[in-house]
Amino acid sequence: MPEKHQSIEIYDLKGLNCPLPVLKTRRKLQDVPPGxxxxxxxxxxxxxxxxxxFCTENGHSLIEIVTVExxxxxxxxxx
Incomplete structure (x- = not known):
């Protein structure tokens, strides 16, 4: 789990339909350092x-899923 004081970027992909959320998430993760x-x-x-x-197939850790409105x-x- 990330430290509580750590600022975590929010990547807003609302309004996009499959497969764009996965494709854009993959591209975004290429631009950030491991960890x-x-x-x-x-x-x-x-x-x-x-x-x-996507996370399972690519070895990334899915730390939390939150259902929101x-x-x-x-x-x-x-x-």
Whole structure:
């Protein structure tokens, strides 16, 4: 879990449909150093399946999934 005082970027992908949330998350994670965390916000219902699968397939840690109004938030740690 990231330290509480650590600022974690929120990547807003609300309004985008499959496969764009996964594709944009992959690209964004390429630009951050290993060990960095990123909140990804989506409104696509399929992201609840796609983002965890993406993390598993690519070795990233899915630390937390939060269901929010009209979507999900995913806390991902890049490996």
């Amino acid at each position: 960095s965390c990123l909140w990804v916000e989506t409104s696509d219902p399929l992201a609840g399946i796609d983002i965890p699968h 009209n979507g999900h938030r995913f806390l991902i740690r890049k490996t």
